[in-house]
Amino acid sequence: FLAKQARYARIRAETLVRQGRRPRRRTYLGQPARELWRRFVTLQGYRDGSVGLFLAIAMAWHELHTWLLARRLWRAADRNGTGRRDVPAGWPAGVELPEASLDLSVVIVSYNVREHVLGCLETVYASLRGSGLRGQVIVVDNASSDGTVEAVRAAFPGVEVIANRENRGFAAANNQGIRRARGRVVVLLNPDTRVASDALGRLVRYLDENPAVGVVGPRLVYPDGRTQPSRRRFPTLLTGFLESTVVQDYWRDNRVLRRYYVADRSDDETQEVDWLVGACLAVRREAIETAGLLDERFFLYSEEVEWCWRIRRAGWRVVYLPEATIYHHESASAGQEPAARQIAFDTAKVQLYRRLHGRPAAEILRAFLLVNYLARIAIEGSKWLLGHKRALRRERIARYWRAFGSGLRPTRP
Known part of the structure; x- marks a missing residue:
């Protein structure tokens, strides 16, 4: 645990420098105190007695360690005359989100799928109630013509609705929601999904218990109960010439596609992967701040592949968690x-x-x-x-x- 926290502190320190955030004198007292309060009081660590107190103190210490490392990196950068670490050319820059005051923020992008959105929201709120999480729900509508915005506002007045005047695309709309997110975990959820019982709680708890993980995704299930393949490795040069082409129509069982679809592992076990299908992704706030938002040049499709690629390059892990289940009506909007x-x-x-x-x-x-x-x-x-x-x-x-x-x-x- 301590080793993982030390590695996590290093990643966060590099993120702070990359974002240009310098520690001030009060930071070394204020940030650890805030983390101690959050862990022991807000997250109810006091229920675990001395163990909860130890963990809260340990996390406060690592918060202090993070800022001390950031100070050391800043001093080295100043000596070298670099000033700060720049984002590689062509990458979306790191982003500073609003201060985290909730457990999670759920972002749903809709486009002419009113009934799907309403059904999805019912299960989201049921999952939040069942898990005891304090959450925020944001619906970003891409200029639907089926009355989605009016229906959501009438049925779920607590939902924050962003109504676009044009279809801005999936990545850009998700980014609109992420920029308003006040949760320490941001869940991107497709409107054609249904959240099973405590799925949201399981995803958030897994991130809490595994600080090196930046993204965790659930098992996706078709309405008939079959598991929808959602685990992937990054495509090789050959993958694009086979996957979803006429070649795959006549040559489905080949080594390149078996590798791409992670066919060598069971979808019943928790495992690290390269990327996950973006119907439901729970992303740690710090991972977003490190790697940046979704690349808006992707209007629809592949945005989650590029995002996971960037998040992994920033030092975070991506994990598939089959004990959390989401039902998915595939490609309802598209x-x-x-x-x-x-x-x-x-x-x-x-x-x-x-x-x-x-x-x-x-x-x-x-x-x-x-x-x-x-x-x-x-x-x-x-x-x-x-x-x-x-x-x-x-x-x-x-x-x-x-x-x-x-x-x-x-x-x-």
Whole structure:
């Protein structure tokens, strides 16, 4: 425990320097005192008697240790003339969030899924009541036309609603909610989910008990009870040419995709992973402050992959926790516009490859995906000629032709 806390103190100290936050004289007394109060009183550590007192004192000491390390790093930076540690070029910068005054903040982004949002909010509040957590719920609506904003305000007056006048995209809308978050843990939750019993409490407790973990995600379950695969490794150069392409349609069982989908491990055990499907992610506040917000250049899809990649590079772990369960109706918002979904998915994939593997790899992947559309058009056209479900074939040909015509180039910043 003490070793983990020492490592965590080092990570936080580097974060403070990176954000340009210098300790002042009162910091060395005020911050440890605040942490002692939070652990022993606010989080009710007094219920555990002497053990709770010991842990509260230990955490207060490590808070002091953090700021002493930060002072040492600042002095070294000043001697070297660097002044502060800059964020690498092209990365979203670290961010300072509002002061944490709650256990968690739940951020839900909606787009024309009114009934899903209302059902999700019911289970969120039930989970908060059952866990005893003090929480904040934020709904960011991306210009829905189905009355989502009015319905949420009427049914859940305690929800903070941000009503955008245009669809700003999933990453940008989540960032709007994160900037208002007052919880020490921020949970990004899809509107087409249902929270099972104490899932939120389990996620928050796991982060409390594992200070080196920056992100933890639950088991995702389809409405019929099947586990939805949500664990992933970062894509290799080959992954993009197989995953969700015509190649995977005819060659599903291959070593590259088994690695990508973490098929060598059971989804019934807690495990560290590279990234998790973003239907529900519980993120430690300090991890967000270290790595920055979601990259808003990703309009839809792959934003959680890039974010987890950045969070891991900042020294945090990402963990899958199957004992917490979230039911997920997959792609409720995106599924409304199949062609737009296809374009967004593959455009984001190209953007991700540019970040992870460089521009040449991304451009090769872009060209391959465009050829992939032509191959799909040929396959669907041959089925149409054979008279097999011609209406469906026409719809798919139109979808792939539209995707091909897009060039898979992002139209938003």
